[in-house]
Structures are given as C-alpha cells and as structure tokens.
Amino acid sequence: MQSRVVLVTGAARGIGREVAERLREDGWSVHAVHRSPERRAELEDRFGAERVHRADLTRGEDCAAVVRDLLFAESRLDAVVHAVGEFHQAAPSASTLEECRWMLESNYLSAVALLAAARPALRESRGAGVLFGTAGLAGMRARTTTAAYSAAKSALRVWMRSVAQEEAAHGVRINMVSPGVIPHPHAAAETLDPESHARIPAGRPGRPDEVAGAVAWLLSLEAAHVVGQDLEVAGGWLL
Numbered sequence: 001m002q003s004r005v006v007l008v009t010g011a012a013r014g015i016g017r018e019v020a021e022r023l024r025e026d027g028w029s030v031h032a033v034h035r036s037p038e039r040r041a042e043l044e045d046r047f048g049a050e051r052v053h054r055a056d057l058t059r060g061e062d063c064a065a066v067v068r069d070l071l072f073a074e075s076r077l078d079a080v081v082h083a084v085g086e087f088h089q090a091a092p093s094a095s096t097l098e099e100c101r102w103m104l105e106s107n108y109l110s111a112v113a114l115l116a117a118a119r120p121a122l123r124e125s126r127g128a129g130v131l132f133g134t135a136g137l138a139g140m141r142a143r144t145t146t147a148a149y150s151a152a153k154s155a156l157r158v159w160m161r162s163v164a165q166e167e168a169a170h171g172v173r174i175n176m177v178s179p180g181v182i183p184h185p186h187a188a189a190e191t192l193d194p195e196s197h198a199r200i201p202a203g204r205p206g207r208p209d210e211v212a213g214a215v216a217w218l219l220s221l222e223a224a225h226v227v228g229q230d231l232e233v234a235g236g237w238l239l
Ligand SMILES: NC(=O)c1ccc[n+]([C@@H]2O[C@H](COP(=O)([O-])OP(=O)(O)OC[C@H]3O[C@@H](n4cnc5c(N)ncnc54)[C@H](OP(=O)(O)O)[C@@H]3O)[C@@H](O)[C@H]2O)c1
Pocket: 009, 010, 011, 012, 013, 014, 015, 016, 033, 034, 035, 036, 055, 056, 057, 058, 082, 083, 084, 085, 086, 087, 106, 110, 132, 133, 134, 135, 178, 179, 180, 181, 182, 183, 186, 187, 188, 191
C-alpha cells in the first residue's frame, strides 16, 4: 500500500524537524520544506533529495511550486503540517509597523498561502492540516511583551476555525497545535528562561517530541472527528 504523503514546513530544525521525524517513523512519506540553505544536505540524506523543497512560504508562488513539485513526485497529498512562524518580543509601543507586518506575514499569511496551494490536493485526498499557534490564545490572554506575535497568532487561530468549517464539508480536517514553552537548540531565548519554566504548572518546559506526538494524533484516524480545534501542549501554562 502507498504511504500517506505529508508536507512538513519548518522541517530543518526545532519542532518542525521533530514532527517530520515522528511522521517518518509512523510510515508517512515526508516532504520537508526549509528556507535557509545550510541544512539542505542533511535533510536530503534523511528524507531523500526529491522530498526536500526550498521555499519562502510568505510567497504564494513558492507555496505553489512546492505543492506542484510534491504532486509531480507523489501524485497525492494527504496532510500539511505548517510549523513556521517567527517570534518577536516587543511591547505595543515598541513595535513598528514593519515588525507587525513581518509577524503577520510569517505567522498568518504564510498559512493562508500554503493552504491556498494545497487545498485542491487535500480535498482530493480528503486529507488534514495542522497549523501552529501559541499557548494562551483560547482565553485571549494578552502578552504585553509579545504584542505583534500574539496578535498574528490570534489572527491565524480565528482564520483556522473559518477554514476548518469550510473544509470539513469537503472531508478535510484542519486543526491547530499550540505549544507553550518548548526549548530546543534554535528556539527563542525566552524559552530557556528559568523564571518562565517556574511558571509552568507541570513544573517543566515541554519537549519537541511531545508536540510532534500531538500532531501525529491529530493526523491519525483516532482524531477523525476532531475539526477546528486548538490543542495546547503547554503543561498548563497560561490557562
Ligand atoms: N518553541 C516554542 O517554544 C514555541 C512556542 C510557541 C509556539 N511555537 C510555534 O511553533 C512553531 C515551530 O516553532 P520552532 O520553535 O520550531 O521554530 P523555529 O526554531 O524558529 O523554526 C522555524 C523554522 O521555520 C522556518 N521558516 C521561518 N519562516 C519561514 C518562511 N517564511 N518560509 C519557509 N520557512 C520558514 C525557519 O527557517 P530558517 O532556518 O530559514 O529560519 C525555521 O527552520 C512556530 O509556528 C512557532 O511560532 C513555538
């Protein structure tokens, strides 16, 4: 039987990389998207050269090219995991218009562009998509120090629910995973702060493989009736 095919963005490092590894272990044919050139050779070794794609996903034409190349190689696409979204720490009064635009492009519009490119193939396979938010948005928690980032993730979250409603009628399930504090070698310095770790009710920060496990579950048949949800993997942080 042919493996199910998944496109994982942000796959060169951090959480996206862990998701790509987990889904590969689970038997998926994983197509990995990276932006910076440095880790391409390593990604090709791991996933196969025809399954590695370079793109700036804020550009609609790059998203279309990635999906086109994937379909050329596989003829089907069953799932998309969009683990991209840059971080910016600044209060509202210190956030420039350009910084706010950057956050929206990176965290929200890249998802819009990617799903626009993947939508026909996902409908054909009656597939699934997982987007990446951040913990605390369900309760509309304001975070003074990450104003533009939190606003962009909030936009993504509301949009995800709209898309989930529309796509459910086509057999496609869209959901979101929202990590709390997940340190890894390339994560934002804030994730290494012992003071923020001390505020997590579970008593420790999370691990990338724990986030990957949540993604794997959302893509599994066990979650076949889960639509438009925001699954926090945050140890109770910001509840
Ligand atoms: N780690 C956490 O504690 C945490 C907490 C809350 C939410 N999240 C969310 O979880 C997701 C993954 O987090 P992470 O910590 O693994 O992030 P990360 O370490 O910053 O990795 C993100 C990856 O996405 C790529 N990327 C960024 N912008 C891109 C673009 N325009 N086009 C293509 N690729 C792009 C980056 O490529 P380059 O190497 O070229 O920069 C990088 O490899 C993000 O959405 C993040 O907001 C993470």
